[in-house]
Amino acid sequence: MNTLFDKIWDAHVVETLPGGASVLYIDRHYIHEVTSPQAFEGLQQRGVEVFRPGQVTATPDHNIPTTRQHLPASDPLSREQLTALARNCARHGISIFKVGTPRHGIVHVTGPESGLTRPGMTIVCGDSHTSTHGAFGCVAFGIGTSEVEMVLASQCILQSKPGVMRVRVEGELPAGACSKDIILHVISRLGTGGGTGYFIEFAGSTIRALSMEARMTICNMSIEMGARGGMIAPDETTLAYLEGRPFAPRGVEWERAAERWRALRGDPGGRFDAEVTFRAAGIEPMITYGTNPGTAIPVGGVIPPDAERRALEYMGFHAGEPMIGKKIDHVFVGSCTNGRLEDLRAFAAVVKGRRKSPRVTAWIVPGSKEVERRAIEEGVRDTLAAAGFELRQPGCSACLAMNEDKIPPGKYCVATSNRNFEGRQGPGARTLLAGPLVAAAAAITGEIRDPREFM
Amino acid sequence: MREPFITLTTTVIPMELENVDTDQIIPARFLKATTREGFGDNLFRDWRYDGDGNPRPGFILNDPARRGEVLAAGKNFGCGSSREHAAWAIRDAGFRAVVSSHFADIFRNNALNNGLLPVQVPAGCLTRLFAILRERPDAPVTIDLERQRLRFEGEEQHFEISPYKKECLLKGYDDIDYLLGIREKIEEYEKQRTI
Structure with a gap:
């Protein structure tokens, strides 16, 4: 009687330490320029190489200008961070979506749209909004720089398993309300600490009816109620979004993956540590x-x-x-x-x-x-x-x-x-x-x- | 190896605010360094200084009567961004522990990974600590990590910490030392992984 979260988490546990913390294997690690330089510096001081560079993808996004991107960033400190990211990726063989190239973007936008984010994965990034990727049925969460260094060094992270909360939203969303309004409504009711200690699974007919982009907005903001992350079980909407994306599997590989992803769901009667239901009918445009x-x-x-x-x-x-x-x-x-x-x-x-x-x-x-x-x-x-x-x-x-x-x-x-x-x-x-x-x-x-x- | 944390007796700087987020602890514009040092100067930058860089007299860190290696703050401390710079800034400013009735998850991990001890106590205990510090700014507290106790003025409060993290802090070890030691086991795991 496991939840989807339990199933994905448990399938990634390499070992369990006394006291219960898990050594959790990470499938995909995204990095950006602000929270990674000190991690690479740490590796260098230890004389350690990146363990699985093929599972790491870099995107410069936090510091960059949003006009005249063909020119270097005007602030010398920003420029140094951006240069450090390019240098660290080149040295360790990590692929980078450079500014101005077709795959470039905010790490939580470009990861899903390129097909690197896929159901059933564990995903981390040194950014709290890594919870966004949970929209694909992933266990995705933000980490600090010491943890970025851990994952670069071992493709694993030490974490205590959080509890699981189910947030259900049921019914038809009124005209003029969008997914941002759903999540702002939920946070306003549960409070900024309402999800602390939990991973949230969003469910219910309102969530099911949302597009992938709208689901990403919901999962993105689960951190704003203190949750470790948010997720939504994959369905046909998820598969339709992924099919044909640049890094999504193709042909027979796609068929096999799709079959596996369709089976990714919690057991009926899976036990949640907390549960709350909202009616979509009461949701209005929020501010x-x-x-x-x-x-x-x-x-x-x-x-x-x-x-x-x-x-x-x-x-x-x-x-x-x-x-x-x-x-x-x-x-x-x-x-x-x-x-x-x-x-x-x-x-x-x-x-x-x-x-x-x-x-x-x-x-x-x-x-x-x-x-x-x-x-x-x-x-x-x-x-x-x-x-x-x-x-x-x-x-x-x-x-x-x-x-x-x-x-x-x-x-x-x-x-x-x-x-x-x-x-x-x-x-x-x-x-x-x-x-x-x-x-x-x-x-x-x-x-x-x-x-x-x-x- | 970092400096082990065993016991600490010190005075406390009380910050009677809830939901202190990491954007207040260290604003984003100070995240541009590529090393871990020097963030303490900008700890609580916009609460501590005005736009011209002059100290704001009402802010607790600018009160000359307040000194100490422990920061005490209201619930949901460290919410918001995952920036580890927040933990670095607090540590760099000379703090070794933070006492609160509730910590945001990512901040808690970041603190523990930097030898900064998050001491989570019941709300009532925190309220009593604040009350004592309002009366006597120099009232000391003792944090005994081995016994997982916070002591002040006749009160003794147990606090929780994962046994593994406790061991790391007591000995000055970190997670990476451990993970590097089990690489073979990780490779074994990879052989049976399907994704």
């Missing part, structure tokens, strides 16, 4: 008012009376105020949460035939070169351009503002990313998290509005 992702409310709602005072002071808001009508200065569409093609399409559908508000600075950042290519091919870029929006080049950008894309102090930004912590988008920046539809309504009006007015 956050505070400084953690648990502070989401329906866009038409008012800031609750028990809102944390410190957060309201930082945001310049007061309890009891409605969100509708609040003026905003910036809009950021992008990140590993909502920087995929469907997100750009959703944004474009609302702004089509309208104009960007003159008070808004908008950064529309595709999650990868592939997303950019397809957005151009199917005319999304032209729609955006006609409405006064420029499509930038792929990268993490203003999600964490490590590059030049910073929100100025005191300014309000409606962002489709994953964190609204103080200063996340630049010192003093005020972030309101939302999905691409709410972001679009804000971008054309310069204020918080209900996107259903424009659909």
Whole structure:
């Protein structure tokens, strides 16, 4: 009576230590420029080579500029990190999706779309949003740099097995609500620590009806409620997405893999350590008012009376105020949460035939070169351009503002990313998290509005 | 080999805030180094200093009366990004342990991998510790890792830690030493793996 999580975890245990920690074998290891240099330095100090370079893939994404990418990064420190990644990959025989090449993008966008992320795998990366890959029925989680070094050295990691929580969402999602609204709704109910100690399996008819891109948004943000990761059992949607991807198996290999993946599911009656069910019917377009992702409310709602005072002071808001009508200065569409093609399409559908508000600075950042290519091919870029929006080049950008894309102090930004912590988008920046539809309504009006007015 | 952690008696810096995230502990713009050293200068950067780099007088780390090798903070400490730089920054600033009623998972692992001991205690115990420190900033605490005890002012609180991690901290070992030692076993595992 095992859950899907148990089955995948248990199949990857090389040995169990006294006290219960597992030596867990890792199928796929993604690395990027910010959390890997110290790991390579550690290997060098120990005189150890990378154990399985063929199972490691690198993508520079956190630091890179999102315009004029043919030029080197202007900040010398960023440039040094990017150079170090290229140097370390060359020295250890690790493949790298270089900036400007067709596979380049944010690590959690390009991994799935290239077919490197596949059901049943264990996947790690030195980035908390590695949980994204769980959408394919993987055990995928973020790790620290010492753990990156462990995996480079041994293709294994020492971990205690977390409990498993099932979050079910049932019913038809109302028009105007998207997968970002589902996960913001769930986090607002369970709290930022509600998933701590657990791995979450998302299930239910609402989740089943979602596309792979929408499922990735859900799993991506499971870390924001403290969960180790989130996952969704693979089904025909998963297989249809993977078939024909550059690194997906082909021919007879595909048939064999598909058969194995169809069988990947939890036992009926599998035991969960916690379980909670939501009704999709009650989910509306959401937005956050505070400084953690648990502070989401329906866009038409008012800031609750028990809102944390410190957060309201930082945001310049007061309890009891409605969100509708609040003026905003910036809009950021992008990140590993909502920087995929469907997100750009959703944004474009609302702004089509309208104009960007003159008070808004908008950064529309595709999650990868592939997303950019397809957005151009199917005319999304032209729609955006006609409405006064420029499509930038792929990268993490203003999600964490490590590059030049910073929100100025005191300014309000409606962002489709994953964190609204103080200063996340630049010192003093005020972030309101939302999905691409709410972001679009804000971008054309310069204020918080209900996107259903424009659909 | 790193410095073993056995027992520690020291004063405490209390930070009575919940959900202290890793973006506050070390903002992203300071993650551009390629070595592990020097992050302590920017620990809690935007809470500690204003935009011109002047210390903010109300922030606890800027209070000259507060000194110590233990940081105490509210629940869900270290949530958010997986950046190990957060643990490096706390360690680099001279802390050897953090006491909280709850730690975010990735932060806990990162701390343990850097000789920074996360001491998780019940909420009531933390509340009492905060109350004592409000009255007497120089009240000492003792952390006894061998016996898994936090002691202060007549109170003695047990805390949990995985037996393996405890051994590593007591002896100054790390996981990589262990994993390198079982490579043959890992190769055996790889032979029967299907993916």
